[in-house]
Each structure stands twice: as structure tokens, then as C-alpha cells.
Amino acid sequence: MIEQWPSPAKLNLFLYITGRREDGYHNLQTLFQFLDYGDTLTITADSSGELKLLTPVAGVPDEQNLIVRAALLLREKAAARGTLPANAGASLAVDKRLPMGGGLGGGSSNAATVLVALNHQWQTGFSFEELAALGLSLGADVPVFVQGFAAYAEGVGEKLTPVSPAEKWYLVMHPGVSVATPVVFNDPLLTRDTPYRQINELLEADFRNDCEAVVRKRFREVEQLVSWLLEYAPSRLTGTGACVFAEFDTESAARQVLELAPKELQGFVARGANVSPLHRILSEHSS
Numbered sequence: 001m002i003e004q005w006p007s008p009a010k011l012n013l014f015l016y017i018t019g020r021r022e023d024g025y026h027n028l029q030t031l032f033q034f035l036d037y038g039d040t041l042t043i044t045a046d047s048s049g050e051l052k053l054l055t056p057v058a059g060v061p062d063e064q065n066l067i068v069r070a071a072l073l074l075r076e077k078a079a080a081r082g083t084l085p086a087n088a089g090a091s092l093a094v095d096k097r098l099p100m101g102g103g104l105g106g107g108s109s110n111a112a113t114v115l116v117a118l119n120h121q122w123q124t125g126f127s128f129e130e131l132a133a134l135g136l137s138l139g140a141d142v143p144v145f146v147q148g149f150a151a152y153a154e155g156v157g158e159k160l161t162p163v164s165p166a167e168k169w170y171l172v173m174h175p176g177v178s179v180a181t182p183v184v185f186n187d188p189l190l191t192r193d194t195p196y197r198q199i200n201e202l203l204e205a206d207f208r209n210d211c212e213a214v215v216r217k218r219f220r221e222v223e224q225l226v227s228w229l230l231e232y233a234p235s236r237l238t239g240t241g242a243c244v245f246a247e248f249d250t251e252s253a254a255r256q257v258l259e260l261a262p263k264e265l266q267g268f269v270a271r272g273a274n275v276s277p278l279h280r281i282l283s284e285h286s287s
């Protein structure tokens, strides 16, 4: 049984806001790529009938933790379908490396890993498409982590088309401030009228993030970090921030810039991955 499950980060290589829906949510055009870096979940199915989170996450009550919510959701849906084994239970633990609320999708990735892992261990028989649809109710980024392929996304991020952007090396840095997603989406200065473009045009144009101008304006630390990284490499915000990534052709070039970074800033170097490390583990196991 696989017990160690990767829960990788994602980057939004580009992110455009093309409008706002009646319900206040924003329509996006975004490009997701995974990183070969993230949290690790230890998941062990058992027949205790209980779901136990062995590692509470600081600042997140267990009932709001996406790890617990994903496990409860899968258990409920499998029971309704009649595919849940008797007394299905599990213990779950997370080794957290990803900053929370950093635009790296850590919470969504944890949820996706739990859905995929428990579906595998309990043999509840959901397809990845079905798990992605379930996951959307937990967060807009959960489907891409469940499906496990780098993707161009539309809607709020749930309509996915597989793509294969270059797998660059990235230096990802946290500016040391937290940027809440709703604050960015409610900002009057946010531009919401980027013209809709076809995927081919987007992939050929320079990549940008429509949230970046607002986040740089509101958060001095982000402004300073982007300006500094731009001296070395093309650099952008991921998601609604707060993390910023700079792209390089080699690992050593990325590490050299990390070495120069102010010591109080946290950062890591990782490679882009068009297949999620979660899916790599699954296919290694089934071959």
C-alpha cells in the first residue's frame, strides 16, 4: 500500500481576469503547472470507522482543514454510491513545506491528494473526472491537482485543457506578508476586463498576471521582491500571491539568485512538472 503521498505546489504561469460573474466570482484564463516540491501526506486506510488527523495545521481548526473536509466528502459520496468498505477509516498526517495562502495551492493540493489517495486505498471506484468534480466544491484549484496534468483553465479554473509548457527551473520566494485571495478580488483597482483570447494566442504571448499590479501596489514587500527578482530573471506573482517566482533554464542559475536573497526571506528552488508528482507515484505503482 502506498502510504507517502506527494502534495505538490502549483504555479499560475499566467493569469488573466476576463470578467466578473453574477455571483461575484471572477472568470479567469490561467495556466497551471506543478512543481516537483510540496507537502507530503502520510495516509493509512484502516477499518476503525474513524478519520484521524494526526498533525493539526496551526491556525486551521480541524473541521476546516481541507485534509479532513476532503476525507469526509469522499466517505459521504462513496457511502451514497454503495462503494464504501465497511468501517472505512483512515489516519492522515501532513508534513507541511508550502506556505499557506501563498498562491501555491497548498491547501487545495492537500485536498486533492486525500481524494486520490483514499479513493485508491478504499477502492471506492471514482474516476479522476468524478473526483475533480467533487473537489471543486472544496476549492477552485482542487480539480487541476486531482487531474494531475499541467493545464490551461477557464471559468473559475475548473475547465481544464492539457498543455505542455516548458518545464523550467523556478526560484519561488515568499515576501513575508500574507495576501488574502478575497482582498485581491474585491480591490477596486483590480482590472477585470482583459480581452478573452484563444489558448494558442495566450501561449505565444508574454505571460502576465492581472493580480500583480494591485498586489504590488498594496504590499510594499511584494513590490520590493518583484523588483529585485526582475534584475535577474523574468518574474511574476503566482495566483493572488503572496509568492513570486522567477524562471531559469538551469537549477544552478536559480540557486545562485537564492544565495543572494536577503536572509529573512524564505525561498526554494524547484522544477516545473507537467505531470503531477502525485500521478507519477500512482503510475509507478501500477506499472
Ligand SMILES: C[C@@](CO)(OP(=O)(O)O)[C@H](O)COP(=O)(O)OP(=O)(O)OC[C@H]1O[C@@H](n2ccc(N)nc2=O)[C@H](O)[C@@H]1O
Residues within 6 Å of the ligand: 012, 024, 025, 026, 027, 028, 102, 103, 104, 105, 138, 139, 140, 141, 155, 156, 157, 181, 182, 185, 238, 239, 240, 241
Ligand atoms: C485565483 C486563484 C488561482 O489559482 O488564486 P490562489 O488562491 O491560487 O492564489 C484560485 O483559483 C483561487 O481559488 P480558491 O483559493 O479556491 O478561491 P477561494 O478561496 O474559494 O476564493 C476566495 C474568494 O475570492 C473570490 N474569488 C475567487 C476565485 C475567483 N475565480 N473569483 C473570485 O472572485 C471570491 O470572493 C471568493 O469568495
Ligand SMILES: Nc1ncnc2c1ncn2[C@@H]1O[C@H](COP(=O)(O)OP(=O)(O)O)[C@@H](O)[C@H]1O
Residues within 6 Å of the ligand: 057, 060, 064, 065, 066, 067, 099, 100, 101, 102, 103, 104, 105, 106, 107, 108, 109, 110, 181, 239, 241, 242
Ligand atoms: N491543509 C491545509 N493546508 C493549507 N491551508 C489550508 C488547509 N486547510 C485549510 N486551509 C486554509 O486554506 C487557505 C488557503 O491555503 P492555500 O491553498 O495554501 O493557499 P493559496 O490558495 O493561496 O494557494 C489557508 O489560508 C488556510 O486557512
